[in-house]
Amino acid sequence: MPSAYVFDLDGTLIDSLPDIADALDELILSEGHEALGMERISKMIGHGVEKLVQRGFAARDVSLADGGLSAMTDRFRAIYEPRAAHLTTLFPHVKETVEAIATRGIRMAVCTNKPAGVSRDILGKLGLDPYIPVVVGGDFGGPRKPAPNMVLEVARQLGIEPASGLFVGDSGADVGAARAAGMPVVVVPYGYTAVPPGELGADKVIADFRDLI
Structure with a gap:
């Protein structure tokens, strides 16, 4: 042992995929883009929340610069963390x-x-x-x-x-x-x-x- x-x-x-996907899709929708869905988001998890947000927007052909990535990451956390175990x-x-x-x-x-x-x-x-x-x-x-x-x-x-x-x-x-x-x-x-x-x-x-x- x-x-x-x-x-x-x-x-x-x-x-945790259902809660993560819900939060990321809510963020992406709030920016006027189409939701990604759980199956696509499941392949984006790993290497931290910044990478998740970056990958999510990249899938909608949106490139986030440093300041934009930081702001979107903060917004994702604000959506996700209060309901992370819902x-x-x-x-x-x-x-x-x-x-x-x-x-x-x-x-x-x-x-x-x-x-x-x-x-x-x-x-x-x-x-x-x-x-x-x-x-x-x-x-x-x-x-x-x-x-x-x-x-x-x-x-x-x-x-x-x-x-x-x-x-x-x-x-x-x-x-x-x-x-x-x-x-x-x-x-x-x-x-x-x-x-x-x-x-x-x-x-x-x-x-x-x-x-x-």
């Missing part, structure tokens, strides 16, 4: 698996490009916060995934060596960050990636979240 589990959030623990649910078998890991005394953390505050709110509303005390979000102050900094910060807070932990994610950013930090990594078979899970370069693609135990 690993000394700790480090989870990505969106697309790994939680199915339609969001846990993926199958996440709750029971997290509880089983906790009974073994193994620590857990979340490492997500989503800001830490809203990530904690979602974990609380979905009942995972008692089991996952460490959350490092994209606003922690250093480079985000796929850079190794966030994974290394999680390992520091957990008090483990990266090589003794296990990262569980769903995207190339997760695999890249874990690899760069020297942490073994597995990916789930679902999630928000345009690349097939088996081609992400993880140590293993698990068939079911319960496979972690």
